[in-house]
Every structure is written in C-alpha cells, then in structure tokens.
Amino acid sequence: MTEDSQRNFRSVYYEKVGFRGVEEKKSLEILLKDDRLGILPPHHESHAKVMMYRKEQYLDVLHALKVVRFVSDATPQAEVYLRMYQLESGKLPRSPSFPLEPDDEVFLAIAKAMEEMVEDSVDCYWITRRFVNQLNTKYRDSLPQLPKAFEQYLNLEDGRLLTHLRMCSAAPKLPYDLWFKRCFAGCLPESSLQRVWDKVVSGSCKILVFVAVEILLTFKIKVMALNSAEKITKFLENIPQDSSDAIVSKAIDLWHKHCGTPVHSS
Numbered sequence: 599m600t601e602d603s604q605r606n607f608r609s610v611y612y613e614k615v616g617f618r619g620v621e622e623k624k625s626l627e628i629l630l631k632d633d634r635l636g637i638l639p640p641h642h643e644s645h646a647k648v649m650m651y652r653k654e655q656y657l658d659v660l661h662a663l664k665v666v667r668f669v670s671d672a673t674p675q676a677e678v679y680l681r682m683y684q685l686e687s688g689k690l691p692r693s694p695s696f697p698l699e700p701d702d703e704v705f706l707a708i709a710k711a712m713e714e715m716v717e718d719s720v721d722c723y724w725i726t727r728r729f730v731n732q733l734n735t736k737y738r739d740s741l742p743q744l745p746k747a748f749e750q751y752l753n754l755e756d757g758r759l760l761t762h763l764r765m766c767s768a769a770p771k772l773p774y775d776l777w778f779k780r781c782f783a784g785c786l787p788e789s790s791l792q793r794v795w796d797k798v799v800s801g802s803c804k805i806l807v808f809v810a811v812e813i814l815l816t817f818k819i820k821v822m823a824l825n826s827a828e829k830i831t832k833f834l835e836n837i838p839q840d841s842s843d844a845i846v847s848k849a850i851d852l853w854h855k856h857c858g859t860p861v862h863s864s
Contacts, residue, residue, distance in 0.1 A: 649720075656720045657684055668694045676709040679723045683730070704779050705730050711783035715792055729799065733781070744778045747807045751856060752814060761819055768827035773835045777810045778803075785835070790842035796848045797850075805853050812849040816841055 659682045663669045668681050668690070680698075683705060686688040698706070709726045716722040733741065748771065753760045763769040776785050780793060786809075797805040814821060817837060824830045 608718075652724055653720050656682070657724060675722075676706055676713060677717060679726055680706050682723060683727055686727075700775075701734075704733075704775075707780045707783040711788065711791055714788040725775055729795070732799070733779075733803075737798075740803050741778050744803070744807050745772075745774045747804065748774075748777075748781045748810050751807060751852070752811050754856070755811060755815060755852070756818065759814055759821065763830070766825060766827050766830060768830040771827045771831050772810075773831055776835060778806050781806060782809060785837065786842045786846070787839050790846045793846050793850075797853075802853075804857065805849065808849040808852040808856070809846060812845045812852060813837060816845050816848070 659671070660678065663678070663681050663685060668685075669678050673681075680702060681690065681694070684702070705726070706815055708730060709722075712722050712729070718796045749760060761771070763772070773785075778780070781798060782791055786794065794809055795807060813834065817833070820831055820833060824833060
C-alpha cells in the first residue's frame with residue numbers, strides 16, 4: 599500500500615468513526631515531507647541538499663530585491679514574499695509604488711495567513727508560492743464555478759436563506775473573492791484555516807463551498823435580520839472568530855454528506 603493510500607485510508611477510517619481531521623494539525627509540516635506541493639523530491643535522502651538550494655535561491659532573490667530597492671529590512675515579511683514571487687515569475691512592476699493587482703492582493707493575503715502557520719521564512723515562502731501556484735493551475739477552471747455551487751448547496755440546505763439573499767440582491771455581492779480566491783485567508787483564524795487548506799492541498803477546492811455554506815447556516819438568524827446587500831456582505835467579511843472551529847467541522851460533515859468521501863474531489 600502506498601503512502602498516499604495509507605494516509606487516505608487512515609483519514610477515511612478516523613472520520614467514519616467520528617474523529618474529524620486527525621492529521622490536520624500538522625498538515626503543513628507533513629506536506630514538507632511528502633511533496634504534496636512539489637517542494638521536495640520524492641527521495642528523502644535528497645531533502646537536505648534541496649533545502650540548501652532553496653535557501654540559497656531565497657537569499658539570492660532577496661538580495662536582488664534589496665539591491666534594486668524594492669524591499670528593505672523594514673519591509674513586512676509578507677510583502678517581501680510577494681516581491682520575490684513577482685521577480686521570479688517575471689511580474690515585478692517598474693516601481694514598488696505601483697498599485698497592487700488583484701492577484702497580488704490574493705498572494706499577500708495568503709502569505710500573511712501562512713506566516714501564522716510556518717515559522718521558518720524560507721519554508722513559508724516556498725509553501726506560499728506552491729499553494730498559490732496550485733490555485734492558479736490545478737484549480738484555475740474550478741474556482742470561478744464555486745459561487746454557483748455555493749448557491750446550489752445552500753439551496754439544498756436552506757432554500758429560505760438563499761431566497762432572502764436573492765430578495766436583498768445580496769447573492770451576487772457575497773464576499774466570493776475572500777472565500778474562494780483567498781481561500782478564507784483573513785476571514786478564518788489560523789487554527790481553522792489550516793484544516794481547510796489541508797483539504798485544498800489534498801485535492802479538493804470544493805471544501806471552500808461547504809465552509810461558505812456553513813457560515814451562512816451558522817449565522818442564519820443574523821443574516822435574515824439584515825435587509826441590504828451591503829450590510830450582509832460587511833457582516834460576512836468580518837464574522838465572529840469564536841465559532842470558526844465549529845464551522846469548519848460542520849463544513850467537513852457537509853462535504854461528506856454531499857460528496858461521499860471526496861478524498862481528491864475537486
């Protein structure tokens with residue numbers, strides 16, 4: 599049995615007997631070891647050398663950015679990661695004063711969240727870079743379809759709530775970019791976010807839909823009391839943080855309810 603099948607078997611077994619996300623707490627550390635994001639080669643004996651090369655590349659790019667005065671020692675770390683990513687992808691603007699593009703804002707939000715999960719700056723940059731690349735390649739066609747899927751599953755769970763959103767003209771104005779493009783970075787705290795991103799990295803961006811649905815179900819009374827798209831959107835962009843762990847757990851339950859056991863369902 600391969601490592602992937604062993605992991606998936608354990609995950610499925612634990613979840614069937616009622617334990618949700620047994621391996622999620624250290625998921626990003628596990629990813630560094632088993633190459634889920636393509637950061638390390640499959641042969642463990644090569645890891646030390648590859649990490650040395652990655653660190654050297656990181657320092658070289660950082661030095662280049664300092665030479666051209668795009669970053670300094672006072673630059674926030676997440677912005678440093680963004681400039682490094684721009685330089686390596688050939689998208690560095692002519693001046694650091696140029697306004698950020700929407701994709702840059704997404705990278706910055708994810709990088710800020712990743713900083714809370716990964717202590718080492720080199721690891722943090724490489725994981726952020728691979729995570730964003732996965733969103734831009736593997737999920738490029740899937741992400742734009744998630745708002746439609748959100749309405750579909752919300753209708754199945756609570757059609758009255760969806761009707762209210764539509765009557766308020768809020769359905770098209772929900773914070774879809776925050777939910778789906780940024781994968782809830784800046785919306786959920788690190789402990790909850792890590793559990794969601796674990797599923798995304800493992801092969802399913804549809805988990806994002808069920809987190810969004812569960813947010814609406816959890817705060818149904820509050821949302822139903824709001825009668826304008828602006829008020830609803832503002833509330834959903836700043837939901838209370840103390841319910842986030844329960845929301846993610848229930849979202850995983852919904853995911854299984856509607857998709858069976860979607861180990862790698864996109």
